[in-house]
Every structure is written in structure tokens, then in C-alpha cells.
Amino acid sequence: MTDYGRSFAAWREAAGAWDAYVRHPFVQGLGDGTLPRQGFLRYLVQDYRFLIHFSRAWALGAAKAGTLAEMRACIATVDALVNHEMPLHIRICAEAGISPEALEEAPEAPQNLAYTRYVLEAGYSGDFLDLLAALAPCVLGYGEIGLRLSREGAADSPYRDWIETYAGEDYQRACREVGALIDAAVAARLGRSPEALPRWAELAGRFATATRLEAAFWNLGLEE
Numbered sequence: 001m002t003d004y005g006r007s008f009a010a011w012r013e014a015a016g017a018w019d020a021y022v023r024h025p026f027v028q029g030l031g032d033g034t035l036p037r038q039g040f041l042r043y044l045v046q047d048y049r050f051l052i053h054f055s056r057a058w059a060l061g062a063a064k065a066g067t068l069a070e071m072r073a074c075i076a077t078v079d080a081l082v083n084h085e086m087p088l089h090i091r092i093c094a095e096a097g098i099s100p101e102a103l104e105e106a107p108e109a110p111q112n113l114a115y116t117r118y119v120l121e122a123g124y125s126g127d128f129l130d131l132l133a134a135l136a137p138c139v140l141g142y143g144e145i146g147l148r149l150s151r152e153g154a155a156d157s158p159y160r161d162w163i164e165t166y167a168g169e170d171y172q173r174a175c176r177e178v179g180a181l182i183d184a185a186v187a188a189r190l191g192r193s194p195e196a197l198p199r200w201a202e203l204a205g206r207f208a209t210a211t212r213l214e215a216a217f218w219n220l221g222l223e224e
């Protein structure tokens with residue numbers, strides 16, 4: 001199993017929709033290669049817009065951070081998203097004839113609006129932990145999916161490029177760092193035994209809601 005820290009392990013276990021997210025039919029289709037290309041591209045165009053808001057949310061994390069170490073971790077994630085993950089989207093879309101301009105102009109789908117604004121709102125109205133709990137399923141779920149599909153997916157899936165981006169060492173290291181950031185941020189604010197606190201249940205609730213929104217996001221790539 002992937003080890004992205006203790007908070008993630010507990011929140012993941014408590015999130016009812018975790019399997020619906022990481023074993024969604026869209027994900028299975030990426031792994032076995034049966035996902036129609038059009039659906040994948042529809043997802044990718046929306047995901048480009050998603051990543052813009054997601055990067056804003058991590059930048060908000062830098063503003064909400066309590067220490068220089070927390071600030072650095074947030075900024076490293078913004079860098080990974082903006083400079084490493086988004087170029088993949090731009091390249092795959094360009095290869096499929098979708099220009100950077102078309103990516104910029106694509107209207108945002110309701111699932112995308114719901115998810116990204118939920119995460120940003122968690123950061124605006126909550127504190128650093130609220131924001132991290134809402135961000136965690138996105139980062140770490142893709143890490144888990146990437147690793148599983150890399151091992152179990154079809155060797156000739158046309159989505160190998162996508163899979164290996166998330167299974168790759170750069171992304172996996174980022175996941176371990178985010179997991180460690182969350183555990184350290186929780187310990188600094190809630191102490192060594194946070195599980196019994198009402199605050200812990202709130203954070204687990206944020207994680208579970210973001211997980212449901214992730215599962216709904218995949219549907220963008222399946223609807224006609």
C-alpha cells in the first residue's frame with residue numbers, strides 16, 4: 001500500500017466514497033485502455049481548468065501557513081502543478097488538436113465549479129487544516145491511482161503516458177511530502193492524539209466531501 005501518512009490513512013478509511021473515486025469506471029478505462037479518446041479529452045480540458053483553481057488553492061495554503069516549512073511545502077506543490085503537471089495537459093491536448101487558446105476558452109462544467117470552489121471555500125472560511133483536508137483527496141488519490149494502474153493496467157494502454165506521470169517518482173515524492181505536511185500540520189495544531197477531537201471529525205468530513213466531488217468529476221469523461 002501507498003504510505004502517504006497517518007492522517008490520510010485514517011481519513012481515507014472513513015471516506016465512504018473512496019472506492020467510488022479511485023475505482024471509478026473512468027479510472028478502470030484508463031487502466032485497461034478502453035476509455036474512449038473523446039471522453040478522455042473532455043476530461044482533460046476540464047482538468048486543465050481544475051488545475052488552475054487547484055493551484056490557486058495551494059497558493060492560498062502558502063498564505064494560510066503557520067511556519068516557513070509549511071509555506072515551502074505549499075509553494076513546492078504550486079510549482080509541481082504549474083510547471084510539471086499542467087504542461088502534460090497542454091502537450092496531450094496539443095497532440096489532439098486542442099490549442100492552448102481553446103483550453104483557456106472552454107466553459108467550466110458544473111462538477112468542476114462545485115469541486116474547485118468547495119476547496120477554495122474551505123480555505124477562505126476555514127484554516128490551514130480545513131484547506132489541507134479538502135486538498136488531500138486530489139493529490140493523494142491520483143498518486144494511489146497512478147501506482148495501481150502502473151502495476152495492474154494494460155501495458156499497451158494508450159493512457160500509459162498519463163498513468164506514468166502520476167506513478168512516476170516526481171509525483172510520488174510530492175505525495176509523500178504532502179502526506180508528511182498534513183501529519184505535521186495536524187500535530188502542530190491538534191497535538192499527538194487528534195483522533196478523539198471534534199475538530200478531527202470536521203476534517204475527515206472535508207476530506208470525505210472532496211472525495212465525493214472527485215468521483216463526480218470523473219463522470220465528465222463518461223457523459224456524452
Ligand SMILES: Cc1ncc(CO)c(N)n1
Nearest residue numbers: 047050051138139142217
Ligand atoms: C480532478 C483532479 N484531481 C486531482 C488531480 C491531481 O493533481 C487532477 N489533475 N485532477
